Amino acid sequence: MTSTSTDQPRKTLPARLGLSGGAAALKVRFIGVIVFLALLGIAFSALTPRFATLDNGRSILFTAAILAVAAVGQAIVVLTGNLDLSVGAIMGMAAYVIYDIAGQNPVLQPYVVVLAILLGAILGAFNGFLVAVLQIPSIVATLGTLSIYRGFVSFYANATEVTSGQLPPWMRMLATASWFGLPAYVWVALAIVITTAVALRVLPWGRKIYAYGSNPKAARFFGLNSTRIIIGAYVAAGIIAAIAGLLLGAQVGNINSLLASGFEMQVLAAVVIGGVSIWGGSGSVYGAAVGAIVLATINNGLVLLQVQEYYRLLIQGAAIVAAVAVDALVQRRIHSATTRRRIMEVVE
Amino acid sequence: MRNVTRRYGWELLLVVLIGLAGIWSSTLSPYFLDPVNLLSSAQFFVIFSLMAFGLFPIVVQGEIDISLASTLAVGSVLFGQLSVAGVPLVMALPVVLGACAILGAVNGFLVAYAGLPSLAVTLGTLGAYRGLAYILAGDVGVTGITPDYLQLASTWVGIVPLAVVMVLVVAVFFWLLMARTAFGRYSYAIGNSAGASLMAGVPVPRTRVLAYTLAGAMAGLAGLVWVSQYQSARGDNADGSILFVLTAVVLGGVSIKGGSGRALGVLLAIILLGTIQTGMKLANVPGTSQTLVIGALLVGSIGIPRSIQLFRQKFGRNKPRASVRPAATVA
Numbered sequence: 001m002t003s004t005s006t007d008q009p010r011k012t013l014p015a016r017l018g019l020s021g022g023a024a025a026l027k028v029r030f031i032g033v034i035v036f037l038a039l040l041g042i043a044f045s046a047l048t049p050r051f052a053t054l055d056n057g058r059s060i061l062f063t064a065a066i067l068a069v070a071a072v073g074q075a076i077v078v079l080t081g082n083l084d085l086s087v088g089a090i091m092g093m094a095a096y097v098i099y100d101i102a103g104q105n106p107v108l109q110p111y112v113v114v115l116a117i118l119l120g121a122i123l124g125a126f127n128g129f130l131v132a133v134l135q136i137p138s139i140v141a142t143l144g145t146l147s148i149y150r151g152f153v154s155f156y157a158n159a160t161e162v163t164s165g166q167l168p169p170w171m172r173m174l175a176t177a178s179w180f181g182l183p184a185y186v187w188v189a190l191a192i193v194i195t196t197a198v199a200l201r202v203l204p205w206g207r208k209i210y211a212y213g214s215n216p217k218a219a220r221f222f223g224l225n226s227t228r229i230i231i232g233a234y235v236a237a238g239i240i241a242a243i244a245g246l247l248l249g250a251q252v253g254n255i256n257s258l259l260a261s262g263f264e265m266q267v268l269a270a271v272v273i274g275g276v277s278i279w280g281g282s283g284s285v286y287g288a289a290v291g292a293i294v295l296a297t298i299n300n301g302l303v304l305l306q307v308q309e310y311y312r313l314l315i316q317g318a319a320i321v322a323a324v325a326v327d328a329l330v331q332r333r334i335h336s337a338t339t340r341r342r343i344m345e346v347v348e
Numbered sequence: 349m350r351n352v353t354r355r356y357g358w359e360l361l362l363v364v365l366i367g368l369a370g371i372w373s374s375t376l377s378p379y380f381l382d383p384v385n386l387l388s389s390a391q392f393f394v395i396f397s398l399m400a401f402g403l404f405p406i407v408v409q410g411e412i413d414i415s416l417a418s419t420l421a422v423g424s425v426l427f428g429q430l431s432v433a434g435v436p437l438v439m440a441l442p443v444v445l446g447a448c449a450i451l452g453a454v455n456g457f458l459v460a461y462a463g464l465p466s467l468a469v470t471l472g473t474l475g476a477y478r479g480l481a482y483i484l485a486g487d488v489g490v491t492g493i494t495p496d497y498l499q500l501a502s503t504w505v506g507i508v509p510l511a512v513v514m515v516l517v518v519a520v521f522f523w524l525l526m527a528r529t530a531f532g533r534y535s536y537a538i539g540n541s542a543g544a545s546l547m548a549g550v551p552v553p554r555t556r557v558l559a560y561t562l563a564g565a566m567a568g569l570a571g572l573v574w575v576s577q578y579q580s581a582r583g584d585n586a587d588g589s590i591l592f593v594l595t596a597v598v599l600g601g602v603s604i605k606g607g608s609g610r611a612l613g614v615l616l617a618i619i620l621l622g623t624i625q626t627g628m629k630l631a632n633v634p635g636t637s638q639t640l641v642i643g644a645l646l647v648g649s650i651g652i653p654r655s656i657q658l659f660r661q662k663f664g665r666n667k668p669r670a671s672v673r674p675a676a677t678v679a
Contacts, residue, residue, distance in 0.1 A: 139467050152640055318472065319472075
């Protein structure tokens, strides 16, 4: 590096080096996930002939669909450098409460999605209020709301279930429908992923989330309202989680008060494996969706190989730690690349 | 006197709240205030207390460990398996506590030396250790624990259960550890500013690893209590109890951002939570709805002081004076 610096303009080279160093590391991170997915696919197809079939591919995507939707919402929050552990509780609450209300008032059945958006926005806003206004660390705040929301559902449910007969028929049909050779849920998930990705890229709301996440202090000096950004991220995450809850509820059929409990682990695993940095500011919702497919593939392959269910937890946990470790390396690479540039500029 | 209220204000508040919760519970059942009943109800909170004291130094250092309940599961299953295999308790105790300490140390190394965020690390190991516990326990779990492992739950010192005595000993240990040793001083220093502590020569990574190791061992000890109280061990033991544990630590006045908090506060918080939960049991509140109250306490114990502070900042009359006063006292 130092040898080439003599025959190039002094100012641009370090800048370029620094930028390409960081950007390259991030690109490698995303490609890494895809390569990992491919390797998984190869390994599983070599181990069992039942893996590499069209039907199995469909079933993987179907499992991944709901997880991907929830992961997209979580990714928005993680991009701000926070976490949402209450995602599973929001899903469960949305599914139980909304389907219960709609089951008792059939007039409301066409509007369940609107209700989900409302409920998700309220629950998300409460999370955001705790994190942004009261400045409770997100892990503690959402661990608290996890139990508040979950406790509320069990209080509301009073040990009863919402049966599949109470669900809106069109949601039931959506859960089993197949469009253009793929389950309808996969298309729904794809639509949500793309909409969110475009929103994050195009809308000022999305750009602010990235700006705040990559450097909260700088964002504040730049005049961005951090409170509003965080609450906005949590509201979006809450809405998406509530929709994911509706999808899961319609798929499951009979909904009890424990629906989707513990789901936050899988969702966070998907987000982290998909390359959304836990420090905030970098990563994409596409990555989170790919992370969901990776997890679904692992689960599917392990089931086909008849590996005990428990190993899944072990592998999932190890995958989170490994992914965060890789992120730490990437982070360090970016850091060293950018600080080197800064030092060079000062020297000049 | 004013000094005492200032320094121990949080603890005094907890004592008042315990009193109120006690009065509320005794209106629900005349048997609540019976000392034998009180002490035997206290047994239910021994497991949480041990984990809470283990978590206490970690939170003081500004970190977190949400994998403790999974470590407990591994510990309880190991105790169960060793008991069934005929290993006497005296030999099993160091082995299992050592194994759990290693699980904690793995967290510590990943946080302190690899520089990974403690939340992500322990979220990963929360799942991984839980999986490990399931694998060790098998599908049906471990039953048929031998009597020597059960003594802890069945032994009473006078009218006090031995397990409760153990919690008091542990409380004193952690009070001494945090208030009287270099480890404790380092922990508070790290919690206030890890960077400054490092520059001041505090062995930051080593202190962190030590805290996590200790927490792992405490979870292992809690695993023994679990085995003795429930006479079985399964992979899903204590699943979700980290909520109660973290609530106890935070409610005890340990700042979640690190740097402050006392063992006495943690102990009082456990007593308060225990009283409330026993009261809810007497009032026939279902267990799943009890989590709502605990969660609200977790959020409220941080959120209410913060909102009072915010309210004062916004509407307080002595706002301009506040910035002058420190300078005046220095002069």
